[in-house]
Amino acid sequence: MDSITFRLNGTEVTITSPGTRRLLDVLREDFSMTAAKEGCGEGECGACSVLKDGRVVNSCMVPVGSIQGCEIVTLEGLRESEQGKRIIDAFVQSGSVQCGFCTPGMVMAAASLLAEHPRPSEAEVREGLSGNLCRCTGYDAIVRGVILASREGEGL
Amino acid sequence: MTDSYYPKSLSEALELRRETGAIPFAGGTDLMVRFRAQAGTLPKLPHPVLFLGHLEELRQISMDSSGTHIGASALLSDIGVSEHVHPMLSETVMLMASPPLRNLATLAGNIGNASPAGDAVCSLIALDASVVLASLSGERTLLLEEFITGPGKTVMKSDEFIREIVVPADQPDRYWYRKVGTRKANALSKLSLSAMATVHEHRVQDFRAAFGAVGPVVIRRRDLEAQVRGMTLDQLSRETEGIVDAYRPHIIPIDDQRSQAVYRLQASLNLLRRWIDLLMQGG
Numbered sequence: 001m002d003s004i005t006f007r008l009n010g011t012e013v014t015i016t017s018p019g020t021r022r023l024l025d026v027l028r029e030d031f032s033m034t035a036a037k038e039g040c041g042e043g044e045c046g047a048c049s050v051l052k053d054g055r056v057v058n059s060c061m062v063p064v065g066s067i068q069g070c071e072i073v074t075l076e077g078l079r080e081s082e083q084g085k086r087i088i089d090a091f092v093q094s095g096s097v098q099c100g101f102c103t104p105g106m107v108m109a110a111a112s113l114l115a116e117h118p119r120p121s122e123a124e125v126r127e128g129l130s131g132n133l134c135r136c137t138g139y140d141a142i143v144r145g146v147i148l149a150s151r152e153g154e155g156l
Numbered sequence: 157m158t159d160s161y162y163p164k165s166l167s168e169a170l171e172l173r174r175e176t177g178a179i180p181f182a183g184g185t186d187l188m189v190r191f192r193a194q195a196g197t198l199p200k201l202p203h204p205v206l207f208l209g210h211l212e213e214l215r216q217i218s219m220d221s222s223g224t225h226i227g228a229s230a231l232l233s234d235i236g237v238s239e240h241v242h243p244m245l246s247e248t249v250m251l252m253a254s255p256p257l258r259n260l261a262t263l264a265g266n267i268g269n270a271s272p273a274g275d276a277v278c279s280l281i282a283l284d285a286s287v288v289l290a291s292l293s294g295e296r297t298l299l300l301e302e303f304i305t306g307p308g309k310t311v312m313k314s315d316e317f318i319r320e321i322v323v324p325a326d327q328p329d330r331y332w333y334r335k336v337g338t339r340k341a342n343a344l345s346k347l348s349l350s351a352m353a354t355v356h357e358h359r360v361q362d363f364r365a366a367f368g369a370v371g372p373v374v375i376r377r378r379d380l381e382a383q384v385r386g387m388t389l390d391q392l393s394r395e396t397e398g399i400v401d402a403y404r405p406h407i408i409p410i411d412d413q414r415s416q417a418v419y420r421l422q423a424s425l426n427l428l429r430r431w432i433d434l435l436m437q438g439g
């Protein structure tokens with residue numbers, strides 16, 4: 001067991017845990033933050049996506065002992081921010097959500113993409129979301145949602 | 157007993173590596189999949205791991221007269237956009253895995269995994285890249301081709317790890333990278349070709365071809381490359397089938413869940429033929 005300190009949604013937290021425990025499990029079990037989901041557990045689906053120091057990563061691949069001092073943001077944190085609100089709003093308006101299982105991961109991927117490319121092309125959006133699988137929407141509505149989020153706040 | 161070590165510096169990492177024999181852990185995108193256990197349980201890593209991904213000293217990408225130095229823990233997503241990195245390597249890296257995985261994964265991990273389907277390994281071998289291995293006793297530099305000896309096998313000693321990868325500055329004029337996979341994101345290669353050449357005044361001055369996922373290691377044949385060097389474009393045109401035939405016995409793929417040996421062989425040779433065609437057109 002190790003004592004591990006990192007920042008979670010803006011607050012410093014310290015846990016006692018084996019260092020190789022997956023961040024995904026720590027979020028869901030220790031912090032009851034269930035937005036990040038386990039789809040595949042092997043890096044393929046993106047349902048477990050969170051931001052690590054501002055960039056989207058698969059939390060099923062991340063041992064908690066490796067993130068000491070890092071800033072982790074989950075959907076629970078992002079949705080309180082202006083950017084998070086804008087993306088969620090755009091997803092609602094664009095009908096980007098069906099069953100919703102992929103949605104938290106999609107929103108995190110969108111946040112990471114928009115931080116890097118505030119006005120992405122459609123191709124950049126598709127590339128930015130290419131690590132996230134959705135079994136319901138056929139992706140087009142999600143891509144439209146991200147593009148809408150990129151335009152909002154600029155008066156369209 | 158702990159299952160992992162979090163060194164605060166490179167020197168502490170080297171000490172921990174020697175004292176504990178913990179295995180290097182960079183992005184974890186190979187290790188966490190290979191040793192994945194049931195959902196919600198700890199990964200079944202056979203040994204304690206030594207986290208290296210966070211060490212700033214290992215994340216630098218820089219250039220000097222000898223070439224580009226890429227730190228072992230530099231992220232694929234940073235390598236892909238770095239102005240210091242050869243465009244063939246940038247292209248290769250940006251076709252690996254997916255954006256979130258590229259924010260974790262590293263070149264040292266792709267090399268340490270020593271899979272013949274490691275995409276970055278294939279292009280790095282075509283680029284004549286070397287690995288710098290560090291230990292408390294000092295450093296040694298090896299050509300990447302000599303470092304990887306078989307599937308999952310390297311000549312790394314138990315107290316060493318990769319500190320950086322060096323790509324020589326002097327490279328052929330042209331390159332062509334092709335990866336054949338089931339889809340664009342998150343698909344391991346069925347096969348790949350990293351090819352380079354310099355053609356000057358209608359003569360081939362340099363010629364390189366590295367084939368991924370079609371043998372126990374990435375296939376690069378310097379003997380065959382030497383036979384192509386010095387050919388005029390007319391000779392290259394006449395000899396194309398001869399060159400392809402010379403490569404044929406060295407492309408020794410297997411059947412696995414991703415593809416079949418017959419397809420891999422045929423498609424690899426087709427890519428080689430296409431590369432030679434491109435040289436004749438653009439020469």
Ligand SMILES: Cc1cc2nc3c(=O)[nH]c(=O)nc-3n(C[C@H](O)[C@H](O)[C@H](O)COP(=O)(O)OP(=O)(O)OC[C@H]3O[C@@H](n4cnc5c(N)ncnc54)[C@H](O)[C@@H]3O)c2cc1C
Nearest residue numbers: 043182183184185186187252253262265266268269275318
């Ligand atoms: C969904 C998915 C898709 C993928 N797609 C691709 C793809 O398209 N192409 C491809 O080539 N690979 C792909 N991979 C495999 C993997 O992402 C790459 O091999 C990646 O480069 C591994 O880097 P890492 O830092 O995550 O490695 P890790 O998992 O941290 O380590 C891998 C190996 O390297 C060793 N190692 C790590 N750092 C060092 C060091 N400094 N010195 C010595 N040894 C070290 C480790 O001990 C281990 O044996 C994919 C993986 C997944 C899960």
Ligand code: FES
Nearest residue numbers: 039040041046060
């Ligand atoms: S659960 Fe992490 S990528 Fe699928």
Ligand code: FES
Nearest residue numbers: 099102134135136
């Ligand atoms: S909405 Fe159901 S998986 Fe995407």
